[in-house]
Amino acid sequence: MTTRNSAPSAAEMELWPELIWQLATLVKSGLPTREIFAAARGYLHRPVPPEDALEKLLTATERRTVNTAIDDIEMLLTRCAQHTRYGLSAGQAIGSAMDAGLLSHEHSRLRAGELAACWKVSERTGAPIGDMLERLAEFLESEIDLHRARESAMSAPKATGRILSGLPLLGLGLGMLMGAEPLSVLFGSVPGVASAVIGVGLAWAGRVWTTALVAKAEVGQL
Template identity: 30%
Template sequence: MSWVPVVVALVVSSVLLWPGSGARVRAARPARDGRGTASRGPGSAAAGRRRTVVASPGEVEAGLAELLSLVAAPLRVGVSPASSIAAATTAVADDRVVGELTSRLVDAGRSGDDVSEVWRDYEAGGEAAAFVARAWALSERTGAPLADALGAAEQVLRARQRTRQRLASAAAGPRASMMVLTLLPLSGPVVGLACGVAPRELYLQSPLALASLGLGLVLAFVAWSWSRAILARAAA
């Protein structure tokens, strides 16, 4: 059974070339006070602990948009920002995307710290949280209604989410083609066995056959990398 190592090598290569969805893990930094050190005031111990949030960009945008809608609603009837954030906390305290963020926002509101910095420092929110931080800071600098700024930010995040969903649907076909073409080399030994030809005779009988096997694996890797880069650029 000297052909077994060849089949094993092909299987391992296909697994390594399998198109993944990309890492989605982001570490959230602890909240910081005005001096740039981790906040250690009452009630901030849980918020200051480092957590790992596993969420896709679409999930982050959806969670932040929902939080913005909950905060903006009380603001429109004259409730203070700190009270609006505290009211929203009860609805999303257990949310894995924004639950920790709300506790930091509440602490910042109670202590009078810059709330926009809390949004900016929330790494689990990525670019979406940084965008909200800019909207919040712009409202504070210009005196524009905070409810309107957050409402506009919510609309932008929801539009981004819809665009991301459309791109994912459009890329589903090419991704399926990547999977099929990545696994296609495995059909060679199977077809050979079906025809009564052992993989050893296919790949190990001559240097030319062995070189063809190596060249095929290299080209498969190059094609997979190229296709993945094209899809990633299209989804950016």
Template identity: 25%
Template sequence: MSDEKRRGAGGRGGSGAGRSRSRAAQIHAVSSSVQRLAVLLEAGVPPARAWRYLAEGSQDHAHRGFARMSGSVEAGGSAATIEFAAQNGVVRRVAGAVGDGAPIDEAIAAAANVCSAHSRQAWMLVAAAWRVATESGAPLAQCLRDFSKTLVEVGDVQRTVEVALAAPIATARMMTLLPVVGLAFGAVLGFDTVHTLFATVPGVICLVAGTVLLCVSSRWNALLVRAAQPRHVSSGLSLDLMAVAMSGGASLSRARQIAERAVHAANIVSPTERRRLDDVLDLAERAGVPAAELLRAEGAQARREALTASQTRAAALAVRLMLPLGLCVLPAFMLLGVAPLLISVVTSTFTSL
């Protein structure tokens, strides 16, 4: 599959629920690659060589698991397996670019452009962390290890939200099948509801109106589900990037300059987190304590708050999905399931007279 097709598949990816299910897998797959890099760097492997080793290992894994992954795709199977294979492609592109002399952070950002949305966000954050650690002089291996744990937290937030959304989404899908069930029920009772629906003027009117209502319901449901999902994977990560910059021993102004450049490059600028950052730095200065740990704790708190907000939206979704059900699906059920049955009964009654 070409890069363009893979990116299109990851970005569009079927139903909204299908995209939702893959988000945690995308982020956890990136975290796994970052964790391996951290281990290699801690063992004394130079960064460029660490990427090359990681790429060689991912290529071997791809060859061994190709048949298994293909079977998973055909069966609609393991999202984690598919996403891990996608991340292997990113690693190989980074290793190739670094081998050609490109800066590692720029190579990561460039390779991320062919990923699906949430993988791209996660890799852009890794590029930002790498840039901040390199420019500030922070220990790269430890920074990557900490950042890998942060990505795991973000992935867990996504997975929790996916579980909370699963029930209302499944209910909405099942209710959309009501008109088809009603149509089949009429046919089982012995009435020619299909002929009535497609071959009579009242039936065609019911068919058109019912189909329009189902299309409106499907679009409405998709919009409600999209509004209930987290829009970004970056909650609290600008605070973590500042913590990385501070751990390198740079002055406050220098660390903030480095972190802000990385935040803008990763497109995770947030006025709310900027205010939290100012509050934490002010507290650390007044108390005379290191700011890095306070920043990490504040970043974790921001992710917990994002999880709570997402769970609240997921709980409200179950109620909001009743609107398209009542205004679109049930009328469509009457038009496509009940009305043809009544028309058939009336027609057969008058014919028999």
């Protein structure tokens, strides 16, 4: 099974608190554990493609990612429904699904691990699983808020990086318009060629460095 390790989108992240709130509601309704996971599958919904062609193009990648994440959740719920009917506890059933490598997204494996941990703690200590699931859902919602705040904060550095990457080309264009013949200066002598190579190298290094910094900031690693 293919593995996806890139940072999840907010839409993908939202699937898990929605699922966990639903599980908490089913638990508190008194439904037997062996029926909870099967019932939760009925509440999953896939994103509907937009009518507008431009919006459809812009959201196609995110919609595909969300659908793959939903596949992970459906597979997890199906496996847990089967195993709890055979007598396994919920924590064991979730752990079995993870051990089998059924979840393709790194984010799905992380959230499933947290879900399994809640159930195992409840099974060992007698703590109310419904309350534990609600606290986990609240925590995940706060994580989504932080994710959106980081995305908003990173929009300006991303735009600045793109603008700065294009400044050398803009400078060459302005020089040509002014009749300074920058290309003949750059490629007409050894010092000029050396300057061009160094300039391109520095511009590329700056672009890579800026991209790496923004990527780390987006996942909270700075």
